[in-house]
Structures are given as C-alpha cells and as structure tokens.
Amino acid sequence: MDVFGGLAHGFSIALTPANLLYAAIGSVLGTAIGVLPGLGPPATIALLLPATYKIDATSAVIMVAGIFYGAMYGGSTTSILLNIPGEAASVVTCLDGYQMARQGRPGAALGISAIGSFIAGTFGIVGLSLLAPPLAAFALRFGPAEYFALILLGLMMAIYLSEGSALKGLTMAATGLILGMVGLDPVQGAERFTFGLAKLTDGFDFVVVAMGLFGIAEVLSNVEAPEMRDIFKTALKGLLPTREDWRRCWASVVRGSFLGFFIGILPGGGATISSFMAYAVEKRVSKAPERFGHGAIEGVAAPEAANNAAASSSFIPLLTLGIPGNASIAMIFVALMIHGIRPGPMLLSEHPDVFWGAIASMYIGNVMLLALNLPLIGVWVKLLKVPYNFLAVGVLIFCIIGAYSVNNSAFDVGTVVVFGAVGYLLRKGGFPAAPLVLAMILGPQLERTLQQSLIGSGGDLRVFVEGPISATLLVGAVGLAASPALRWLWGHCVRARAAKTTA
C-alpha cells in the first residue's frame, strides 16, 4: 500500500461516525487539560486508559492521540491570559503572549497561536505520513543487536534531552529498568522480585504506575502549592491576525514548524524543547530582538508552531520503531499494548487500520481543534473558573477507579498510592519521572534483545559492533551516557588550566 492508498484507507476508517466521535472527545479533552494548569497529557491519558479497554484499538489510539495533540493547542490559552503555562510546552509562550494580552491584544495572540498550531500540526502530519512508511520498511532489516542498540540510544536521548540533571535522569532510567524486571523473566519465565506475591507475577501494570507517578503525584504537588488564578480581564476580540501580524510572523511559523518537526522525531526531543529552541532561533534571526519579551507576535507564533509540529512528528519513532520518545507517547504505546498491538516496524503491515487510521484521524483532529479553539475560546476561559479542589478530587477518583478496574483488586489501588507517594518525593528531589516510565516500558524489550543477541552469537560481544547500524547506534548511546562525565572532566581541565594561569 503506497502513502496515498494508505491515507485513503485511513480516512475511510477515521471518518466513521464512531471514530469521528472519539477524535472529537480526544480533542476536547486534550484542549481542556491543556487549558487547565496542573494536569498534563501523560496524567490524563493514563487516567483515561481504563476507559479504552472496551473499545477497539484504532478508536483507542485515535482518542488518546487527540488528547496529546489537543493539549498542545490548549496550553497556550493559559499562557496568554494568565501568564501560567497550561503545559510545559507552552512555558515560553507566556513571555510574549501575556505581554500582548496586557497591551490589549489577547485575541491576536490566541488567534496566531491557534492558526500557527494548525499550520504546523498539519505540516507535521504530512511529514509523518511521508516519512513513517519508508522508515518502518528500513527498520525491518534490524536484528536483535540493532534493536538493542536502538533502544539504548532512544533511552539515552530521552534522558539527555529531558529536563534537569542528566545524572538524575540516568538514575531514574536505571530504576525504571529494574521496575520493568519485576515479574516473569521474558526469556526463561523465572519469577523475579515478586516477594512471593502472586499479583506481581505479571509485573507492575504500566497504567497503574503511570497514574501514580503522573496523576496522584501531580495532585500532591499542587496541594503543596495551590495556584492563584487571575484571569486577564479584557475583551477577546480580533482573533484573526492582521496583515501586519502575518507579515511579521509567517516566516516564524515556517521555521517553528521545521524545527519542531525534526526535534520531535528525536526520542526525548518532544514539544517542550522544540518550543524553547524555536523561541531562541526567532530572537536570534530577528532584526529587533529587543521586542522579544515585550509582546512580539513572532515570540508566540514560533514556539506554538514548533510544539505542535513536534507533537505530530513524535509519533514517527513510536509507529515505525516502537520507541516512545516521551511520557505522553509512552502512554499511547501502553494503549496499543493493552489491545495486544506492539508498535514497531511490523505495525504497518500487521495492523494497517491502526497505523493509517491514527494518522488520518490527526488530519481530522487538527481541523477540529482549529474549529474548537478559535470560536469557543470564551468557553475555555470559563473552564479556568472551575476550582482546583474539585479537579483534584476528580483526578484522585479517576486514579482509584482506573487502578481498581485493572484487576478488580485493592492491591492495585495500593500500588497507585505507593507510586503516587514515590512520584511526589521524586519531584521534590528534582528527579524526572519520564525516563523511569520509558525505561520501564522499554526494559523488557532491551533485555529480550540483549539475551537474543548474546545467545545467537554464542556470547560474542562483537555482535553489537560488527554491523554498521548497531555499531553507530551504540557509539551514540555510549557517547550520550558518558557525556556528563566528559563534561565534568572538561570543566575540571579548564578550571585547572585557569588556576595555573592565574598562579
């Protein structure tokens, strides 16, 4: 099936009334959680995963994908009107978006954000449609050694590009790998670290762990420091950018789209980094960089375009290689696994309905989001008046019901509470949760491919460096893993040289 044939097949699936409904539910929920500070896409997807048990895989992916890219649209609203980012990817939009609102142009800021997001999102999906099939075909050549090296590189990039200290990211990834080992050994079937508990034989359920780490931990953190919401009171008019606005920012949207698309493909790249980089690039190429931070419309257009393009392109490693690059995509990975579908190069040939249906639904969802965000902006602003008390109670109830519904057991509710407490403490210590979840998901695959490679080569470690693909990937992974130590050594040398020169 070629790209156009695939897309036609995908649209025939995505345009059924049921799937249109799921795309609409995902887009609305995504926009809502994007608008509401204090609840991110990974937490929302984790909370809603139990609701996807009874629907088919394609519809489930259509809905959860809608939540993810919908959140990118909604996140800018709070950044512009409250100076509080709804999402991490919208932090940088606060800088100029809120200033535009203060200068009486919140409509233009919201308008360019929505239109820029639509253009970039569509660009990202076109790129995804064109790049994913050849990449999946290429990945079919991979053996266990190549896969081992690829997963290792993916994990390292996710850690390296995640927020905060690389050392803490690595520690989280090692912890995630260990948590992923609980249960039966994937090759020999021996029980590991179950402490005699029959309920741990299948290991920790990803949904329960994610709900604890993202849902309950988020509520506990917000209880500690409740947000003060002060909506900027001004008339929301003039949502369509003027000709002058367009002249200023069309190139920013284009640059943001390209940058976001390529950063989104990298594991760990994602929407947040791309939005910061797009802002930095715009400031650097601008003839009047002093306008940035004081209401420059390019400072809103570029990061919003970048985070939406990145949200679309971050599906590429998931759908073609089976590597989730960030926490939200990891939750989509889990949604597929729940339905017995393993993302990766075989997804296109074994489940073309899921592959093309999900991609086609993104085109539709993107149009839905534009329609939802511009005319209904007043509704989203009113949503901000929902007191956090009730939102927090809702999140806790969803976590409890979601955990209980996995096995109809209070044991899973206990697990979600334990991981909630752990997640809260990790946040307090500045340890990022995303590498832990990614490593926990990828750990069993990493172990399986390592054992298969070693058994297949008779224990010859050269199997990892003989092939050009695995050797290149492994060099990249080792380089990234060693980078904190290399940076420390370099800094040490520079300081020593400076001290010698001063003496």
Add this chain to the structure above:
Amino acid sequence: MSCRRDLAASLAFFAVGIGVCVGAGRLGFGSVHAPEPGFFPWLGGLTLVGLSACLFVQALRGRSSVTAPKGEWLGPGLLLGALILYVPCLEPLGYPVTTAALCVVVLRVLKTRRWSVTLGASVALALSTYLLFRRVLGIELPPGVFWF
C-alpha cells in the same frame, strides 16, 4: 537543604541497587554465553549503585540540581495519610463510603471553606461515580455496606 535531599535520595537508590544485586545473585547470573534470569537485574542493580554513588559525591561537594521549592508538607502529608488509610478500607467498607470520606479530607485539605459544600460534594461525587462506573460502565467497584 537541596544537597541533603540529594544525599538522602542517593542513599535510598544505593540501598535499592544493592538489594537488586543481592536478589539477582540468588536468581543466578549465568554467563555471557548463556545468561540466566539474574544477569540483566544484576547489570541494572550495578548501574544503579554506580549512579547513586556519583549522586552522593555530587551532593557531598554541595552541587545539587534540585529546583523544586521548599513547600508545605502538612497538606500532602494529610492527603497521603488519607490515601493510605483508604486502601485497606476500600473492600470491607465499600467504594461509596470510603470515597466520600476521602473526598471530605481532600476538599478540607484544599481549603474548601463551607462544611455543607464539602459534605454535599463528597457524597454526591462518591455516589454519582459509583453509579456511573458500576451501573453504566460495568466496573465492579466494591459495594461494601451498600447492597446495590
């Protein structure tokens, strides 16, 4: 303060890493030619021990990357305590009763001013979600003292 947090965290991770290595030893490492179930956990445990040692050294040198501000512990502590109590009570007392009690604690911790709002909202949320998930969506939530 931040470095003390990192020191405590590094010690906790170190203990976990050692525990995993010991557990992996009991499972058997095998060899590179024929790895056994303990091989990969041993690698993971050893990596965690190494990383926590680096973290410990970094914290001792007074370098910390903690950015989370020092906050108030009472609210999260109370909420966590309520959640911990909730787990053993869920099946014997049932979802509606335990969830209503949990909601009361959460709403009070989050400074809902009026008791009437707190109690009314808690009972309404617990009963409505129970009926929605059990009756409409077919999720077998424990009824406890409720017969429906």
